[in-house]
């Protein structure tokens with residue numbers, strides 16, 4: 224049985240803070256890491272093995288982290304017979320026989336590759352990958368059951384703290400790759416000092432601070448590259464939309480801890496969708512947290528907790544709140560200063576605050592879906608565009624003037640071409656209307672960001688992106704409606720728009 228208050232109740236996922244071991248797992252690098260694992264390998268105590276009769280090894284650093292993780296799991300009520308190790312370090316020779324079995328089973332190397340890496344290409348060669356026992360069969364045919372185990376949910380909520388990152392295809396497979404761990408040369412070189420948290424180069428309108436693409440990749444570029452991890456409570460098209468917009472907002476997909484200063488005159492912005500003080504969108508999340516978890520507020524914000532949460536109360540005026548927010552920015556008003564950065568980092572790591580964030584995302588996603596339905600958008604690309612609109616321009620983004628302009632341009636184009644717009648063409652119309660109707664100062668940034676979704680590719684901050692490859696974004700329907708053709712543009716004059724809700728406006732443009 225689980226202890227009361229167990230962290231398993233968390234429904235958030237652990238997201239890669241650093242690239243997992245698969246990153247750039249070129250054969251030579253794997254081989255170096257392989258050699259290092261041989262040097263630094265330690266024997267796993269039989270008590271921690273799923274099959275105590277078959278000795279296994281791990282890289283020393285991974286084993287140390289595993290021991291801490293295991294103790295924490297047991298303290299949280301995970302039974303000792305779970306989260307034991309099924310597989311750790313593998314020699315290239317042992318991988319050879321696994322690979323041959325997989326080839327026999329799947330008959331197609333490209334499919335086999337999703338489940339077993341070819342010899343020389345497995346993260347297990349590094350000694351830093353662990354296959355855990357979750358209490359049910361570790362098998363590709365058993366994924367839903369594995370994902371529903373208590374042990375898996377515990378890992379999802381907690382493994383990141385111990386330096387482990389998940390692998391989408393295999394709930395049982397986790398890799399030890401904490402920030403600062405040398406990735407390319409393997410563990411044989413002295414550990415590099417932890418990389419400083421990059422200070423994102425700010426751009427107006429929260430244009431993406433671009434971080435390298437999600438680096439979790441199969442050794443080959445199979446379709447399995449699509450980094451859908453199964454965010455609880457979100458469909459795959461919703462998750463793709465959220466990953467894209469959160470990357471635009473925070474520089475990293477699903478970055479719960481995005482923190483930016485007052486560069487856009489919103490005081491400070493925090494979290495997945497950069498809720499902020501200036502538009503009043505952040506205060507409700509913080510107040511909810513304080514009401515439900517008063518003890519945590521004390522632990523996270525320390526001596527500053529009383530003053531901070533007093534200023535967040537609804538009876539305080541916005542100018543007062545903004546003045547406070549500015550006071551915890553540095554002189555450039557671009558960066559939040561210490562100890563507040565630390566406070567917000569703690570808050571971002573808290574499972575209960577992550578849940579609060581996700582609930583607010585859920586609400587915004589539903590608003591986005593409402594717009595997609597009203598505009599007749601069927602593709603997941605269309606849903607992604609709607610989420611980006613409501614995130615950056617608020618739940619009231621489709622104001623009457625915009626709705627009229629969209630209809631007008633659509634009709635114009637259809638007259639010119641003599642045929643109805645495709646959905647993508649219609650999305651381009653919407654994207655350009657939004658860009659043309661925001662503050663001219665943000666206009667081109669907004670256009671670049673929205674057109675990136677429409678086209679699927681683009682360059683942001685000099686970094687080329689490919690949403691199909693990085694996020695699996697397609698033109699497939701985001702919901703199935705029996706009997707409805709895949710794309711039917713709304714007839715002129717029938718397009719509906721909801722009343723503007725200025726209170727829910729989130730961002731400046």
Ligand SMILES: [Zn+2]
Pocket residue numbers: 310347352353354393395396397
């Ligand atoms: Zn594995």
